[in-house]
Amino acid sequence: xxxxxxxxxxRQAAGEIRQADIIIGIPSYNNAPTIAHVVRAAQAxxxxxxxxxxxxxxxxxxxSTDGTRExxxxxxxxxxxxxxxxxxxxxxxxxxxxxxxIPGKGSxxxxxxxxxxxLEAKVCAVVDADLRSITPEWIDLLVRPVLHAGYxxxxxxxxxxxxxxxxxxxxxxxxxxxxxxxxxxxxxxxxFGVSARLLCRYLEREDWETDVARYxxxxxxxxxxxxxxxxxxxxxxxxxLHDAKDPGAGLSAMLHQVVGSVFLLMQEYEPVWRRxxxxxxVDLFGFRYDVGLDPIAVNVERMLAAFQRGCEELREVxxxxxxxxxxxxxxxxxxxxxxxxxxxxxxxELWTAxxxxxxxxxxRRPLERGLLLRSxxxxxxxxxxxxxxxTESHFPExxxxxxxxxxxxxxxxxxxxxAHWNGTGPGEAAPEDRPGLHGTRSAEKARLEVSR
Amino acid sequence: xxxxLNQVLEGALAxxxxxxxxYLPALLAALAILLAALAAAALARWLLTRVFKxxxxxxxxxxxxxxxxxxxxxxxxxxxxVAAAVYWAILLAGLLTALSxxxxxxxxxxxxxxxxVFPKLVIAAVIVVFGLxxxxxxGRSVLVWAFNENLPGPRRLAAAVRLxxxxxxxxxxxxxLNFGRHVFLAAFILLAGGAALAGGLAxxxxxxxxxxxxxxxxxxxxxxxxxxxxxxxx
Numbered sequence: 001x002x003x004x005x006x007x008x009x010x011r012q013a014a015g016e017i018r019q020a021d022i023i024i025g026i027p028s029y030n031n032a033p034t035i036a037h038v039v040r041a042a043q044a045x046x047x048x049x050x051x052x053x054x055x056x057x058x059x060x061x062x063x064s065t066d067g068t069r070e071x072x073x074x075x076x077x078x079x080x081x082x083x084x085x086x087x088x089x090x091x092x093x094x095x096x097x098x099x100x101x102i103p104g105k106g107s108x109x110x111x112x113x114x115x116x117x118x119l120e121a122k123v124c125a126v127v128d129a130d131l132r133s134i135t136p137e138w139i140d141l142l143v144r145p146v147l148h149a150g151y152x153x154x155x156x157x158x159x160x161x162x163x164x165x166x167x168x169x170x171x172x173x174x175x176x177x178x179x180x181x182x183x184x185x186x187x188x189x190x191x192f193g194v195s196a197r198l199l200c201r202y203l204e205r206e207d208w209e210t211d212v213a214r215y216x217x218x219x220x221x222x223x224x225x226x227x228x229x230x231x232x233x234x235x236x237x238x239x240x241l242h243d244a245k246d247p248g249a250g251l252s253a254m255l256h257q258v259v260g261s262v263f264l265l266m267q268e269y270e271p272v273w274r275r276x277x278x279x280x281x282v283d284l285f286g287f288r289y290d291v292g293l294d295p296i297a298v299n300v301e302r303m304l305a306a307f308q309r310g311c312e313e314l315r316e317v318x319x320x321x322x323x324x325x326x327x328x329x330x331x332x333x334x335x336x337x338x339x340x341x342x343x344x345x346x347x348x349e350l351w352t353a354x355x356x357x358x359x360x361x362x363x364r365r366p367l368e369r370g371l372l373l374r375s376x377x378x379x380x381x382x383x384x385x386x387x388x389x390x391t392e393s394h395f396p397e398x399x400x401x402x403x404x405x406x407x408x409x410x411x412x413x414x415x416x417x418x419a420h421w422n423g424t425g426p427g428e429a430a431p432e433d434r435p436g437l438h439g440t441r442s443a444e445k446a447r448l449e450v451s452r
Numbered sequence: 453x454x455x456x457l458n459q460v461l462e463g464a465l466a467x468x469x470x471x472x473x474x475y476l477p478a479l480l481a482a483l484a485i486l487l488a489a490l491a492a493a494a495l496a497r498w499l500l501t502r503v504f505k506x507x508x509x510x511x512x513x514x515x516x517x518x519x520x521x522x523x524x525x526x527x528x529x530x531x532x533x534v535a536a537a538v539y540w541a542i543l544l545a546g547l548l549t550a551l552s553x554x555x556x557x558x559x560x561x562x563x564x565x566x567x568x569v570f571p572k573l574v575i576a577a578v579i580v581v582f583g584l585x586x587x588x589x590x591g592r593s594v595l596v597w598a599f600n601e602n603l604p605g606p607r608r609l610a611a612a613v614r615l616x617x618x619x620x621x622x623x624x625x626x627x628x629l630n631f632g633r634h635v636f637l638a639a640f641i642l643l644a645g646g647a648a649l650a651g652g653l654a655x656x657x658x659x660x661x662x663x664x665x666x667x668x669x670x671x672x673x674x675x676x677x678x679x680x681x682x683x684x685x686x
Contacts, residue, residue, distance in 0.1 A: 252600045309599070310599065313595065313599050313606045313607050314595070314596070314599060314606075316592070316595070316607075317592060317595065317596060367589075367592060368589070368592075368593070371592055371593060371596045374596045374597075374600055375596050375599075377600060378599070
């Protein structure tokens with residue numbers, strides 16, 4: 001059991017406060033312009049919806065130099081602007097700690113969870129510090145299903161622009177859904193409600209020092225909840241508007257951390273996902289409504305150029321991961337693609353095969369995992385370009401329908417993943433899983449058909 | 453006349469008999485040793501094939517990247533390779549033992565040479581294999597890194613890295629074997645020095661403007677909204 005000691009200031013604060021029912025965690029790093037708004041929304045939400053509960057707002061900071069912690073501690077809800085029907089019995093305390101260890105969102109979460117456990121909280125909700133669209137209702141929607149409806153994990157459900165959340169839409173959501181059989185639409189949303197039971201399970205685990213400490217934390221939390229049979233629901237939070245991420249951070253590194261975490265968890269939960277077929281909806285709380293969204297500009301030409309360049313330069317690396325048929329189809333697509341080609345399409349079947357092959361290669365390790373995952377970037381950009389071109393004139397409902405088709409493709413081709421999972425390399429399925437040997441017609445049918 | 457012929461024949465037979473008496477036991481012993489070595493080698497190969505199967509050596513080779521550097525497909529199996537190596541090592545040992553039966557100067561010298569050279573040969577082979585592995589690993593790392601950093605010619609960069617590492621390994625192995633050590637060392641120094649000089653000149657003279665444009669362009673690209681949008685999802 002991994003029980004890293006809680007930092008001294010945390011123990012001191014825990015000694016003073018002793019107990020809290022609800023913890024609202026806000027991980028931050030240089031979020032001075034937005035964190036005050038998030039803290040005010042959390043305070044207002046606690047005062048409005050949970051006036052009878054002891055609550056605490058914890059800011060876990062990664063060493064901000066722009067006064068984030070001071071902003072978090074000094075923000076106040078203007079009483080005149082907040083009309084409450086019930087006066088809060090106890091004011092929500094606020095604490096701000098710098099976390100230690102690997103810099104990243106996951107390390108910040110860990111500290112928040114340690115606080116929640118130390119104070120024997122019944123529920124812990126975490127929200128990003130860069131949110132511009134958070135309202136007090138978010139706190140209610142993330143806390144109430146756990147506190148009053150017996151759920152262990154409340155995942156967020158947002159309206160997002162059709163070109164926002166591309167890793168979610170093209171890899172994480174379809175793959176998580178196909179693997180674990182639950183339709184959690186935003187598995188790496190970043191804002192969650194967690195029960196005390198699940199929180200203790202998270203803290204028990206020993207993989208906090210991996211990519212989980214960074215961007216892998218969101219999918220790690222969701223996957224554990226889904227795979228280990230915790231009760232999961234979704235809460236509709238409206239639009240997610242937030243600051244753009246640090247432009248200095250590379251897309252490749254983020255993709256690497258998120259997808260690497262998904263693949264790593266696939267290995268741990270292999271018996272779970274092998275058992276599950278199809279998918280089922282997950283309960284959704286909150287009243288759904290349409291919202292206006294920030295437009296997102298995408299540069300398709302550059303994405304296509306990156307894909308084409310990848311096909312020319314990275315073939316050697318891809319050959320170690322992709323099945324020969326997949327590799328041939330990708331290479332052919334690279335030859336056809338031009339940066340001005342509006343007809344470019346990386347079809348669902350091919351993309352699913354690429355993701356499954358990379359997942360298998362991640363398990364087999366024909367080369368270092370970091371290199372393998374980084375080499376996925378141009379393929380991912382090719383898929384995003386294809387998606388953007390295809391949905392240029394689509395309305396949100398049509399885009400959602402398109403994503404649903406991709407998810408169904410992942411579910412349909414899952415036997416192919418299972419068949420090649422224990423294989424020794426491209427072109428070799430595990431003998432016990434080889435399609436046809438056991439008369440598995442679905443697996444046979446699921447073999448990649450490059451229908452170009 | 454007949455007597456003389458008889459004497460010649462008897463002499464020949466006596467010499468043949470003496471030769472046979474001298475060498476036949478040794479020859480038979482050598483043959484027996486060779487046959488025993490052959491049987492032992494075959495047995496060892498069979499045993500190793502049975503024992504090594506599934507003990508994880510194949511996985512190690514795949515995961516370490518050695519498999520993919522020795523065969524293009526990366527499907528090298530350790531079991532047959534190790535079994536074959538042991539098979540031939542036993543045969544070689546049997547041959548040397550068989551030769552030692554004759555106890556001649558030539559065979560003694562041959563055995564001495566093999567015994568002297570063999571460890572060095574093994575060390576040199578290990579150096580070369582390690583060099584190949586390192587070259588492959590660094591080459592692929594440079595390839596993916598250069599690609600993601602949008603550097604020009606990732607494959608050429610990777611090939612250059614591989615070449616330098618392999619040459620360094622070969623030079624070290626040659627030094628170990630006392631074989632053309634100056635030639636390989638000189639070639640390596642010339643190549644590495646030449647590459648550094650060429651790179652320095654290219655960057656310093658011809659590539660100054662290109663590098664500046666590249667760095668400016670990279671900074672500008674980072675600030676573009678198009679790229680930012682790709683990060684907004686998280």
